[in-house]
Amino acid sequence: MAIIEVEGLWKIFGGNPERARTLAKEGKSKAEVKAETDSVIAVNDANFGVREQEIFVVMGLSGSGKSTLLRCVNRLIEPTFGAVKVHGEEVTAFDEDRLRELRRTKMSMVFQNFGLFPHRTVMGNVEYGLEVAGMDRGQRREKAQQSLELVGLDGYGDSQTSELSGGMQQRVGLARALVNDPEILLMDEAFSALDPLIRADMQNELLELQEQWDPACTILFITHDLDEALKMGDRIAIMKDGGIAQIGTPTEILTEPADEYVRSFVENVDRTKIVPARTVMRDLRDDETVPADGPSVSPHTPIAELLPTLLDADGPLAVRDSDGPLRGVVSQEAVMKEVVENADGARRREARAGRTEEEPETAVA
Template sequence: MEINEEQETQIEVKNLYKIFGSRPGKALQMLKTGQSKKDIFEKTAQTVGLNKVSFKVYKGEIFVLMGLSGCGKSTLLRCLNRLIDPTEGNIIINGSDIVEMNDEEIREFRRRQIGMIFQNFALLPHRSVIDNVAFGLEIQGMDLETRHKKASEALKLVGLDGHETSMPDQLSGGMKQRVGLARALASDAEILLMDEAFSALDPLIRRDMQDELIDLQQRLNKTVIFVTHDLDEALKIGNRIALMKDGKIIQVGTSEEILMNPSNEYVERFVADVDMTRVLVAQDVMKKADPVISCRSGPRLAARLMKEYGISSLFVVTQYRLLKGIVMIDDVVEAVKRDHTTLEEIIITDIPHILVNTPLAEIIPIIADSKYPLPVVDEDTKLKGIIVRGSVLSALARKESEPLVV
């Protein structure tokens, strides 16, 4: 999912503070004058949980809160459904400030608009799978037949149809987490809050659940706020990432923005050991395919373009820029000598091509074995750019630079 400023903002947090302790007012005043979290605790015994946190979450994105233990990410997540009441600030969700809601309004908000998925699954051990999934609907007062129907549909979405009558102690860890996810989906909430949801799972199951979440979000267009301390997990699933420290958000951005342009030394150290080939994708390293030639053109135009741009190959496209293939300089020169008027006989169509979201780790062996520049296309095979060996090396070497796409 590409992020742009015209997208609908679903959640907006403004100047949010949370002080834990019996005298939050004094600590808040000290915080606003620039005193540190450590100094405030030593002088007041009050703990700063959140410090002037502001950010936006767009409808349909996976927004990741991450940082080391104690940075405030779980506190922030719990403020988003008022399981923790903030000390000061605004949390505007779907146009309403939930900080201003009374007890009944916040209960209704939780039932209808937001779903929570916990690290420890939070399943009721005496209830079957389907009744665990339907529990929230039962709280809403929905009749048994309707809530079981909705719960069955949610279980099917997460691949657990057929396990309706199983008990939680009969399930693996991954299956339990799927039940928790199905429970959140059954309420048809637009927003899912996930607190270290996959941390307790084995690595293989964890990766499967990450893939499952990405697939579900693409199909259902849910807005997901995901808390993790695992940078690799954040980079894999997040459309954008908010990196936190000492209750503050240090930087918000896409994976590439944070990796390639860290805002300070802390962020730079945090991401220093990331394998860039697992993060960058084709659209991050491709160059503009310029020039290209229409399949209706002839070899003389191809020869002129090659001479003008100092290149030895040209990608051939249709009127709508769909990729047809490539022509090479030796074949073009021979076609001109033979007085050919079309490119049809010299177009090489059997060439590798990749999609714009192909990971760099998969691109490297392809381009290493290819005799040609590597065309990048969308799902309709429309040519979007090209990758050459030099652009890959440049992407891996750069720390702070402009995007490669021109």
């Protein structure tokens, strides 16, 4: 069941929003609407549902409206038209008190540039949400401590945030967001400001954390990085000019791009490096067994990385969560199919590139 539902959501800045919406519905482009009404359409009729406990990624280039869309969900930005519902309740109709209650108990947010409070210690940052909610000092210290341990910052409580590296600052941001056990985590380009290596670490840790949580957080994740979207997302929405171009699983986005825009995005992706084991994984058949202490990979391992292990394995390869339980198996056929499809894609791309290069010659001839 969808925990967040976004229905017919528009955000239009300035000018004449009613008219801008009408024009946009008639098919006028963003620039045309701007010229005619002086309105800037940031979000154009967004519709989607986020299922409980999934990671839903909204991907788009800068200016595509993805951050505005995210802020409409917790109403840091008021949507112009449309509704946002959480558990079926219309958040967009909440008064100030109910909205605050929602933000304090159910929904929290992680920011691109961390948004930490420099006048507070790490502990002071993490406990902020509990403090404003009125929890007493001892209790909130204890919860903040647990949250710090969860993100691997045990012992840093008394540090100043300015003493920490970027990666660690964002861990503080994450701990601060997790401290009130939110059901929904909004992440606005949360890892985009980090070094590539640290970014990969944080992505993996978030995926692991999300698996360990019970019940798991629902994550609405914003990024401009397709690799990140494919790695993190259970489902991905691709945004273009404020509208949603396609919603689908990583595999669907890669194999069945809805339009030219999405196709141009995904065509240069080496899928074997992105598509994780879990997307080609199937359940263990009754006539099969995998040794308990045999080789295994995590559900997030990209196919390219599991190839050597798979070649060594006798039969299907076990896919296990980090703490041990079997999630499924990956067979050589499934992986081979994926590799072939990827190679097909590459060949088609080369063919197309070759054609465009040849064109001038044909013209001369």
